[in-house]
Amino acid sequence: MTHNPLVPINGEVITILTESHDVKTFQVRPEVPMAHMPGQCAMLSLLGVGEALFSITSPPGRDYLEFSIKRVGKLTEALHQMEVGHQVGIRGPYGNHFPVEDLKGKRLLFIGGGIGLAPLRSLVQYTLDRREEYPDAFQLVYGSRSADDLLFRRDILNQWPEAPDFKVDLTVDVASSGWDGHVGFVPAYLEALAPSPENTIGITCGPPIMIKYVLQTLEKLGFKPNQIVTTLEYKMKCGVGKCGRCNLDEHYICKDGPVFYLSELEQIKCDFC
Ligand SMILES: Cc1cc2nc3c(=O)[nH]c(=O)nc-3n(C[C@H](O)[C@H](O)[C@H](O)COP(=O)(O)OP(=O)(O)OC[C@H]3O[C@@H](n4cnc5c(N)ncnc54)[C@H](O)[C@@H]3O)c2cc1C
Ligand code: FES
Structure with a gap:
């Protein structure tokens, strides 16, 4: 069974690793497998608190996804309070991915x-x-x-x-x-x-x-x-081409990126990079 990337599914926190004083890595097992590629991100949500985008830091091919989350505000504070066995909403994956084929032999x-x-x-x-x-x-x-x-x-x-x-x-x-x-x-x-x-x-x-x-x-x-x-993932907000917060000329970073070659960015005149 595959899932609709716009609809959140439940994920169970199976492991928590403390990376630093304000970053924890959560291994989350989605109730339905969620295939991703390196460079993609997903929306994590906690009911009654909110949702936000986070990079998927684990490689593909595991039965869990890893998210490394820095505590900066309301949602990330609540995510840091999670314990093993807690449920979190996940939707995605979003965005393109690193050009893994081009990297072969380099x-x-x-x-x-x-x-x-x-x-x-x-x-x-x-x-x-x-x-x-x-x-x-x-x-x-x-x-x-x-x-x-x-x-x-x-x-x-x-x-x-x-x-x-x-x-x-x-x-x-x-x-x-x-x-x-x-x-x-x-x-x-x-x-x-x-x-x-x-x-x-x-x-x-x-x-x-x-x-x-x-x-x-x-x-x-x-x-x-x-x-x-x-x-350029930091420019993304909704991640799915709906909010208009990530446009770059006529491009949307969330739909055409967030991963770009500099040669592509030069063509679309990225004045902040
Ligand atoms: C595509 C993408 C990928 C991302 N990947 C990651 C990732 O892998 N890991 C990660 O940790 N983050 C990642 N982020 C950032 C993450 O989405 C944000 O950190 C998250 O949205 C913060 O949510 P929050 O509710 O905890 O913070 P918010 O409450 O929304 O706060 C956000 C900012 O406001 C400031 N702030 C909050 N409260 C106050 C206050 N009372 N006074 C003054 N300033 C305040 C905080 O310092 C913070 O800088 C990613 C973002 C994007 C767009
Ligand atoms: S992040 Fe909302 S339109 Fe691109």
């Missing part, structure tokens, strides 16, 4: 900031699960405000650095005791690391200001617009 450079690693994590795991199709080098450049805000520690500190030919470079905006890694913003660190653009695709997600400077840095490093992929 070196993959993932660039994330803060909670923006959530959609990238789905793609990283998807490509790692199919390493025979993605055998070339992987590199992740990831930053957060402080060491305490680094998310998905089991992935970024253990699983991914231990995967073959996978380099992980971490940075934090502000130094703190116990952190002996790099300190500085993601775009500046990316420029200093200077990854080669040769046969490489750069894929980025993070706060809008980070994305803006990462796109500029990648171009400075010699990446062509058709070697740069980003997601």
